[in-house]
Amino acid sequence: MRLTVHDGPYAVVRLDPEAEVPGWAVLGPISSVTRTGSELSIVCREADVPAAASAERGWRVLEVAGPLAFTLTGVLASLVVPLAEAEITLFAISTFETDYLLLRERDLARACDVLRGAGHTVSP
Numbered sequence: 001m002r003l004t005v006h007d008g009p010y011a012v013v014r015l016d017p018e019a020e021v022p023g024w025a026v027l028g029p030i031s032s033v034t035r036t037g038s039e040l041s042i043v044c045r046e047a048d049v050p051a052a053a054s055a056e057r058g059w060r061v062l063e064v065a066g067p068l069a070f071t072l073t074g075v076l077a078s079l080v081v082p083l084a085e086a087e088i089t090l091f092a093i094s095t096f097e098t099d100y101l102l103l104r105e106r107d108l109a110r111a112c113d114v115l116r117g118a119g120h121t122v123s124p
Helices: 075-085 105-117
Strands: 002-005 010-015 032-035 040-045 055-064 090-094 099-104 121-123
Touching: 002 105, 055 105, 075 090, 075 099, 075 105, 099 105, 105 121
Parallel strands: 002 121
Antiparallel strands: 002 055, 010 040, 010 055, 032 040, 055 099, 090 099
16 A cells, blocks of 8 residues: 655544534544544644643544545555554544544654555655
8 A cells, every 4th residue: 555644743632422513623634523422523633623622632644545446455454453563553534535544643653664564655
């Protein structure tokens, strides 16, 4: 797979399940909003998140080059397994066209090395 590292950092934010989607959540080039019965989860640029928000900060984004056909199998596994074996925490998001991996900023360089060692191309 070919992956691109996006400028960062990003944050994963938790809001109450009935909360409105705030305007700051969708300002950046990449954002994701997921609502369940127990939460409203938002991934967006860290700089856009209010200081008082309940958030995990310091994530970087790797984008898998797409679009990826829905018939492909093992895409995430080919990325997740080597990272798990290296004990690198990640958060994955899938969209209609591709997949994104969020990695802790402190783990980014090592994760890129691990992914390259598994045969993937990571740029820059």
